[in-house]
Amino acid sequence: MSTTPLALLSVSDKSNIVEFAQGLIKAGFGLLSTGGTYRLLTENNVDVTEVSDYTGFPEMMDGRVKTLHPKIHGGILGRRGKDDAVMSEHAIDRIDLVVVNLYPFAETIARADVTMNDAIENIDIGGPTMVRSAAKNHAHVGIVTDPADYDRILTALGDGTALTTALRYDLAVKAFEHTAQYDGMIANFLGSRVNENQEAENFSRTFNVQLEKVQDLRYGENPHQNAAFYIENQPLKSQQASIATAKQLQGKALSYNNIADTDAALECVKAFSTPACVIVKHANPCGVAVDNDQVAAYNTAFSTDPESSFGGIIAFNRPLTLAAAKAIIDNQFVEVIIAPSIEDGVLEATAAKKNVRVLVCGELPAPDQRDIQLDYKRVNGGLLVQEQDLGLITANDLKIVTDVQPTEAQIADLLFSWNVAKYVKSNAIVYAKGQRTIGVGAGQMSRVNSARIAAIKAEHAGLATEGAVMASDAFFPFRDGIDNAAAVGISAIIQPGGSMRDDETIAAANEHGIAMVFTGMRHFRH
Numbered sequence: 434m435s436t437t438p439l440a441l442l443s444v445s446d447k448s449n450i451v452e453f454a455q456g457l458i459k460a461g462f463g464l465l466s467t468g469g470t471y472r473l474l475t476e477n478n479v480d481v482t483e484v485s486d487y488t489g490f491p492e493m494m495d496g497r498v499k500t501l502h503p504k505i506h507g508g509i510l511g512r513r514g515k516d517d518a519v520m521s522e523h524a525i526d527r528i529d530l531v532v533v534n535l536y537p538f539a540e541t542i543a544r545a546d547v548t549m550n551d552a553i554e555n556i557d558i559g560g561p562t563m564v565r566s567a568a569k570n571h572a573h574v575g576i577v578t579d580p581a582d583y584d585r586i587l588t589a590l591g592d593g594t595a596l597t598t599a600l601r602y603d604l605a606v607k608a609f610e611h612t613a614q615y616d617g618m619i620a621n622f623l624g625s626r627v628n629e630n631q632e633a634e635n636f637s638r639t640f641n642v643q644l645e646k647v648q649d650l651r652y653g654e655n656p657h658q659n660a661a662f663y664i665e666n667q668p669l670k671s672q673q674a675s676i677a678t679a680k681q682l683q684g685k686a687l688s689y690n691n692i693a694d695t696d697a698a699l700e701c702v703k704a705f706s707t708p709a710c711v712i713v714k715h716a717n718p719c720g721v722a723v724d725n726d727q728v729a730a731y732n733t734a735f736s737t738d739p740e741s742s743f744g745g746i747i748a749f750n751r752p753l754t755l756a757a758a759k760a761i762i763d764n765q766f767v768e769v770i771i772a773p774s775i776e777d778g779v780l781e782a783t784a785a786k787k788n789v790r791v792l793v794c795g796e797l798p799a800p801d802q803r804d805i806q807l808d809y810k811r812v813n814g815g816l817l818v819q820e821q822d823l824g825l826i827t828a829n830d831l832k833i834v835t836d837v838q839p840t841e842a843q844i845a846d847l848l849f850s851w852n853v854a855k856y857v858k859s860n861a862i863v864y865a866k867g868q869r870t871i872g873v874g875a876g877q878m879s880r881v882n883s884a885r886i887a888a889i890k891a892e893h894a895g896l897a898t899e900g901a902v903m904a905s906d907a908f909f910p911f912r913d914g915i916d917n918a919a920a921v922g923i924s925a926i927i928q929p930g931g932s933m934r935d936d937e938t939i940a941a942a943n944e945h946g947i948a949m950v951f952t953g954m955r956h957f958r959h
């Protein structure tokens with residue numbers, strides 16, 4: 434029996450393990466290690482005993498069995514002070530620190546040519562077993578699963594082998610989070626295949642994601658609701674800019690509604706390849722404009738609906754200029770401004786309104802380069818899961834169904850309004866002209882009412898609908914939608930088509946001399 438506390442090192446990701454091992458020896462640990470880790474350490478002149486020498490059992494079955502031995506698990510799980518006699522009876526030494534990271538399952542299944550056998554062989558068994566043993570016995574044992582923690586562990590050890598209770602507890606929680614995530618990935622992978630020879634289905638039998646709390650929120654949608662913000666914690670997750678990658682540079686803490694609305698604004702502005710400004714209020718864009726001049730883009734977006742823009746969320750798809758920041762601050766009460774980055778001087782300017790939240794999220798992907806994420810919507814007792822709606826329509830996809838052909842300028846405006854409509858709650862009607870919104874009708878139970886509201890908004894803002902284009906997120910079931918559009922002077926319409934009465938709506942458009950195009954794609958958003 435050794436009196437020196439042991440540290441067991443068994444890592445797939447071997448970065449910084451040699452330096453860490455040297456630090457552990459300096460602190461007073463004896464080292465045990467599995468085959469590959471052992472070889473690397475001895476090559477670097479680190480004094481270490483191989484696990485197989487310690488247990489008297491060789492590693493076998495291509496590494497399937499290395500550490501699954503009572504001398505290992507007894508050394509980790511033994512309750513110090515309670516199990517000492519049984520440990521000594523079986524010549525089990527104390528293992529006070531376990532350093533393990535697991536077979537790279539995530540990286541393996543991400544490979545395009547992965548086979549079921551590759552995946553199975555990359556399911557780590559001995560590693561998670563040690564991680565769980567150590568985490569269970571955190572009253573006595575430290576468990577390190579993340580190379581990023583090596584420095585803080587060495588600092589905490591100082592010249593000894595003891596970690597504080599609080600640090601062991603923190604490491605144990607992290608360890609169980611790690612194995613939960615690992616097993617979740619395995620269950621998702623295997624559970625999306627009916628049997629070993631089947632192609633993957635889109636959705637697995639159970640849906641296992643890990644979400645990490647980044648912020649407790651003052652309250653939820655309303656002050657009597659408790660709330661927090663969690664972000665997805667998946668290995669190899671998309672690093673594309675989003676509300677989850679955003680950093681707040683100034684302002685009050687974000688609220689639940691701020692986060693939801695900022696997400697809506699950012700996702701909408703991503704739809705534009707040219708410089709754009711989106712103003713969102715209550716999850717809907719209330720003003721959108723495209724303009725190379727950012728101040729003009731903001732002013733134009735704002736002028737669509739100044740009333741709704743009060744207290745809005747403003748998103749840009751280009752770095753926020755000092756001039757645009759000043760224009761906003763001088764013009765309106767704003768909750769959040771988000772952009773990929775900010776120019777020098779912006780924070781000095783926005784500091785005049787210290788509550789305004791200024792966020793940067795990093796460069797946005799081009800509209801056709803966005804990673805498809807999953808959308809979740811909770812219903813009582815369940816979760817609806819779908820792919821994010823990133824369906825793209827280009828001019829080539831448009832089917833012109835009327836006698837009147839749209840002009841080039843109209844096609845540009847039709848595509849602009851279609852991009853906006855995709856981010857407006859259904860039923861969505863968007864009027865636009867000259868790459869800017871003229872009126873937005875959102876979230877009504879009837880399409881005709883959404884159109885009415887869009888017209889009312891345009892009128893309130895003093896914007897002419899005459900000659901504007903109209904986008905409808907779904908088809909018109911009756912010709913009245915087209916008749917009403919004609920009554921306010923709409924000159925071109927974009928809609929999915931696909932109604933039983935498409936013939937009637939096409940006839941109506943022809944009667945009114947309106948150009949109409951079908952996209953063949955619907956964008957309901959509930």
Ligand SMILES: NC(=O)c1ncn([C@@H]2O[C@H](COP(=O)(O)O)[C@@H](O)[C@H]2O)c1NC=O
Nearest residue numbers: 445467469470497499500501536558559560
């Ligand atoms: N089977 C076992 O008993 C076992 N014990 C540890 N491992 C894993 O083996 C890896 C380290 O192996 P090596 O030191 O041989 O490179 C670690 O990822 C560790 O989690 C095992 N491998 C798989 O289950």
